[in-house]
Amino acid sequence: MKTRRTFLKTACKPIVLAAFGITVIEACSSEETPDNYLSGSQNENDNKAPLEIDLSDGKFSDLKDIGGWMNYTSENLLLVRISDSEIRAFNNSCPHQGTRDKWSFDGSDFECGQHGNTYSNSCGGSLRCYITKLDGTILTINF
């Protein structure tokens, strides 16, 4: 059993205040915000100039085959090859709490490793999707 002093040191502040009859509306989660957190209101890709990617660059080799994907971290993008003529681009910020870079892909859904939520690779889903155009080996992404 905790002593009163231990309880006061370790309990969530709103609970301690409630014990004294003071009501505070605040979450008591001990879950920390991840380092790679991006709030839903922030989007570094908003109003960015179109981005051209030359897919012949070896760092994009994962996009050669249909179903291939990559987390293009320097541009905060998830890229996935849908067909010979289509590559989709998504913001790599998780719609749940903004975590980045904990992605896996099973061929149709992205899974965020932070809490295990999954998101479709369709542009009508929760992941922010950008308009892309593939012309030869040049992929243009419009934000």
Ligand code: FES
């Ligand atoms: S941040 Fe919770 S599932 Fe991605």
